[in-house]
Amino acid sequence: MSAKRYDKELGIKTTGLREWSGQRHYNRYEATPYEALETLFKSYKIKKHHRVVDFGCGRGRVALFIHRHFQVPVLGIEAHDKTYSEALENKRSHRLKNKRIPASIWLKYGLAEHYEIKRQDNCFYFFNPFSSNVFAKVIKNIVSSVKRVPRTVDLILYYPLPEYKEIVRQYPFRKINKIRVPGAQDGYEKFIIYRLKEEDVESAGI
Numbered sequence: 001m002s003a004k005r006y007d008k009e010l011g012i013k014t015t016g017l018r019e020w021s022g023q024r025h026y027n028r029y030e031a032t033p034y035e036a037l038e039t040l041f042k043s044y045k046i047k048k049h050h051r052v053v054d055f056g057c058g059r060g061r062v063a064l065f066i067h068r069h070f071q072v073p074v075l076g077i078e079a080h081d082k083t084y085s086e087a088l089e090n091k092r093s094h095r096l097k098n099k100r101i102p103a104s105i106w107l108k109y110g111l112a113e114h115y116e117i118k119r120q121d122n123c124f125y126f127f128n129p130f131s132s133n134v135f136a137k138v139i140k141n142i143v144s145s146v147k148r149v150p151r152t153v154d155l156i157l158y159y160p161l162p163e164y165k166e167i168v169r170q171y172p173f174r175k176i177n178k179i180r181v182p183g184a185q186d187g188y189e190k191f192i193i194y195r196l197k198e199e200d201v202e203s204a205g206i
């Protein structure tokens, strides 16, 4: 099924790209392909107790897809003003089509690295939104949050670049799954899921 057809089913518009101008650390908008999301969620299930945060949510495809299919609270953070406005419009139309889903949808305008992780946040999604410097700050915030409020959290990386994996390896995350996308054009088209448990943070003494 084409991305436009998937969009229509969800009642949203998320296709296309948008470049930043003059930004070294922030990557362009490009949505995770729907086929990749379908593949991911055949192997990895979002649980009822999850609250999912998409760092660099773009027009909201991943957050709204999860909201529709798993009916859990989702939160997206986006720093590009125009893209953020489009995400809000998508949230509105998605809500109209999915009135019976009570779970909340929050979309925040701002920088992912400035977002204060909440105790309810426990599943974090990244599709290469920014440079590894910014990613390192966000991961540090996640680990600090787990130290403050002990809990198990999952990281989902789509298209994981070596520099991202290197940063994750600096903390006691365990790799729990690697999911290849059928028909991938290159070796990066996959998901890696990492889990951080409170006891692993404690025993690592960080």
Ligand SMILES: C[S@@+](CC[C@H](N)C(=O)[O-])C[C@H]1O[C@@H](n2cnc3c(N)ncnc32)[C@H](O)[C@@H]1O
Pocket: 025, 026, 027, 028, 029, 030, 031, 032, 054, 055, 056, 057, 058, 059, 060, 061, 062, 077, 078, 079, 080, 083, 110, 111, 112, 113, 126, 127, 128, 129, 130, 134
């Ligand atoms: C590759 S897109 C991914 C979109 C969405 N997560 C998905 O998978 O469909 C990356 C998005 O991150 C946003 N972004 C880049 N740097 C950011 C930052 N520091 N804080 C928040 N959003 C950022 C970009 O504007 C872009 O929309």
